[in-house]
Amino acid sequence: MIEARDLYFAYPDGTRALNGVTFRLETPAFVLLCGANGQGKTTLLYILSGLYEPSSGSLSVLGVNAARDRRTVRRHVGLVFQDPDHQILGETVAEDVAFGLENLGLSREATGRRLDAVLEQFGLLALRDKPCYALSGGEKRRVALAGVLAMNPEVLLFDEPFTHLDWAGSQAALKAMLRLRAEGRTVVVSTHDVEKVIAHVEDVLVLKKGVVVDQGPPHHLAHRLAEHGVRPPCSVVFGKGLQPWLAD
Secondary structure, X not given: OEEEEXXXXXXXXXXXXXXXXXXXXXXXXXXXXXXXXXXXXXXXXHHHOOOOOOOEEEEEEOOEEOOOOHHHHHHHEEEEOOOHHHOOOOOEHHHHHHHHXXXXXXXXXXXXXXXXXXXXXXXXXXXXXOEHHHOOHHHHHHHHHHHHHOOOXXXXXXXXXXXXXXXXXXXXXXXXXXXXXXXXXXXXXEOOOHHHHOOOOOEEEEEEOOEEEEEEOHHHHHHHHHHHOOOOOHHHHOOOOOOOOOOO
16 A cells, blocks of 8 residues: 655745645555645655655555655656656667666666567557657657656556647547556556546545645545635536546
C-alpha cells in the first residue's frame, strides 16, 4: 500500500505546499488526484516519486520508508511530468529511453532487448534515431512515458497528462493508463480533466490548501467535487451519473 501520515512540505522561500497530508491507498489501484490550482498536487507527486523529501511526517510506498530511502522508492515509482521537455534528456529517442536502463546497471544485451520492446510498445521504433527536439508534442509524451516504463516501475504517477493533447492523443493516454492498471500496476493521475478519468478510477483523493479533504470511490465523491473547487463531470451536473469517457 501507499500510506502518508501528516505530511508537510515547504519550499525554500517559505511557501507551504502541504499542510498535514494523510491518506492510505491499497495497491494496485487506479487513483485520481484532483483539486484546484495551487493546492499541492504536483508537490505531493514529487514526494511520492522520491524527488522531494517531506519537511515532516511519514510516507510508506510499497513498504519502503520514502523519507529515509528515496533511492529505493525511485526504483519502484515512475513519474511522468506535465511537460515532457522537462523529462527528456537524450539527443535521440533511443538514447533518451535507454538512459534509465543504463542507470539500472543492466548488461548491454539486456538493455537492448528491453529498449526494443518498449519502443515497439509505444510505436516508436521508426522514430528511434529521430532527434527529440524534432518530435511533436504527442510524440514527446510517448517518449517520456516509454522512458519511465522501461524502468518497469510498480507505481506510475501522471501530472496533468492530457495537457496540449488532442482528442485522439488524450484517448491514447487514457488507454495506456488502463493497460498499466490491467497489468497490475498502481496508476495515480493528477488532472483537472476529471471527466476523462473519473468513471475509470477506483479511488479519488481531493487536495485543498495542502490537505486531503475528501477521499473515496468516484460514485460517492463526484457530486461533492464542486464544493472543493473542482469542476465536476458534465454527466453528473446533468444528472446522468458517471459516464465512461473511453468506451470499452
